[in-house]
Amino acid sequence: MCIFAENNHIMNPVKIIEIKKSVFADNNADADALRRELKARGVYLLNLMSSPGSGKTTTLIRTLSLLKDRLRIAVMEADIDSDVDAVKIKEATGIPSIQLHTGGMCHLDAEMTRQGLAGVDLPELDLVVLENVGNLVCPAEFDTGAVRNAMILSVPEGDDKALKYPLMFSVCDTVVINKIDVLPYFDFDLEKCREHILRRNPKARIFPLCAKTGEGVEAFADWLYGEVLSWKNTQNR
Amino acid sequence: MHELGIVFYIIKDVKEAAEANGVQKVSAVVMNIGEVSTVVPEYLTDCWRWAADKEEMLRGCELKVNLLPAVSYCESCQCEYPTVQYGKTCPNCQSDRTYLLKGNEVEIKEIEV
Numbered sequence: 001m002c003i004f005a006e007n008n009h010i011m012n013p014v015k016i017i018e019i020k021k022s023v024f025a026d027n028n029a030d031a032d033a034l035r036r037e038l039k040a041r042g043v044y045l046l047n048l049m050s051s052p053g054s055g056k057t058t059t060l061i062r063t064l065s066l067l068k069d070r071l072r073i074a075v076m077e078a079d080i081d082s083d084v085d086a087v088k089i090k091e092a093t094g095i096p097s098i099q100l101h102t103g104g105m106c107h108l109d110a111e112m113t114r115q116g117l118a119g120v121d122l123p124e125l126d127l128v129v130l131e132n133v134g135n136l137v138c139p140a141e142f143d144t145g146a147v148r149n150a151m152i153l154s155v156p157e158g159d160d161k162a163l164k165y166p167l168m169f170s171v172c173d174t175v176v177i178n179k180i181d182v183l184p185y186f187d188f189d190l191e192k193c194r195e196h197i198l199r200r201n202p203k204a205r206i207f208p209l210c211a212k213t214g215e216g217v218e219a220f221a222d223w224l225y226g227e228v229l230s231w232k233n234t235q236n237r
Numbered sequence: 238m239h240e241l242g243i244v245f246y247i248i249k250d251v252k253e254a255a256e257a258n259g260v261q262k263v264s265a266v267v268m269n270i271g272e273v274s275t276v277v278p279e280y281l282t283d284c285w286r287w288a289a290d291k292e293e294m295l296r297g298c299e300l301k302v303n304l305l306p307a308v309s310y311c312e313s314c315q316c317e318y319p320t321v322q323y324g325k326t327c328p329n330c331q332s333d334r335t336y337l338l339k340g341n342e343v344e345i346k347e348i349e350v
Binding site (some may be wrong): 014015016017018019020021022023024026027103104106109137138140141142166167191199200 | 239241242243246247249250251254255258260275291325333342343344345346347348349350
């Protein structure tokens with residue numbers, strides 16, 4: 001990895017050590033290793049991202065309520081501080097939820113995810129949902145080791161969000177459009193939004209729903225259920 | 238502010254490289270940062286100052302940033318164009334069938350010791 005080259009300046013000799021290494025290389029390797037471990041255990045890890053206030057926690061409560069009798073689930077809530085989200089999920093669904101504190105950091109990486117997973121009962125689980133820190137920039141850079149990245153975009157945020165945060169939309173192949181009950185009150189063009197997302201990621205699956213009323217949640221829950229089953233069923237191949 | 242997280246990764250890699258080469262003190266770290274990497278060089282150097290000074294080996298060590306241009310490629314007309322100026326749409330033929338060739342780098346180029 002390191003090549004020694006010497007600069008022969010007599011008064012002030014400076015040695016240059018060439019490194020040429022991506023800063024994300026270690027994390028990417030760590031994330032791949034974590035994914036392989038999860039595959040061997042038959043545990044599906046979903047990395048859920050969004051901006052603050054898009055309704056991640058409410059969407060999770062609705063979705064997981066539909067799945068909790070069919071799958072063994074745990075939730076890891078990542079925030080800079082507080083445990084309000086973990087408490088809310090546990091109270092509303094009875095699903096075990098733990099709170100991860102990032103210590104001021106705006107994202108989770110694979111190592112932090114691994115530490116979080118050590119706090120849940122992995123052998124007894126089918127699905128772990130990681131609710132990443134509310135942020136559309138930084139979490140997109142760091143592979144957590146999740147099987148899939150999903151993000152939530154809510155109607156009040158605007159239909160042009162995919163244009164402003166291209167990386168987030170290119171790493172997420174599943175996009176939930178939340179709060180569709182307020183569509184009549186916003187200049188939000190659902191078709192245009194779909195177009196913008198597909199432009200960033202032609203393979204994206206899009207689920208318009210309203211976590212508050214429950215509209216459209218079943219389609220998202222059914223998709224997630226199918227994902228978990230196929231991940232588990234192909235585990236030994 | 239993912240720059241702080243990135244700085245922690247840089248520190249880890251630089252310390253490893255320095256130890257592997259038997260170096261006690263690093264005077265500068267040179268980074269290659271692509272224009273569309275989402276890393277803001279000013280934030281990176283600010284975070285670097287704060288974090289590097291906590292490490293004996295890196296106290297006073299300078300972080301130098303080479304900003305690399307972003308270039309996209311158009312599959313429709315096979316041309317290359319500057320990404321920052323034109324984004325996803327090819328300025329030559331207006332196609333959206335384009336992808337980034339380079340400009341996404343967040344890479345440690347070398348260290349000076």
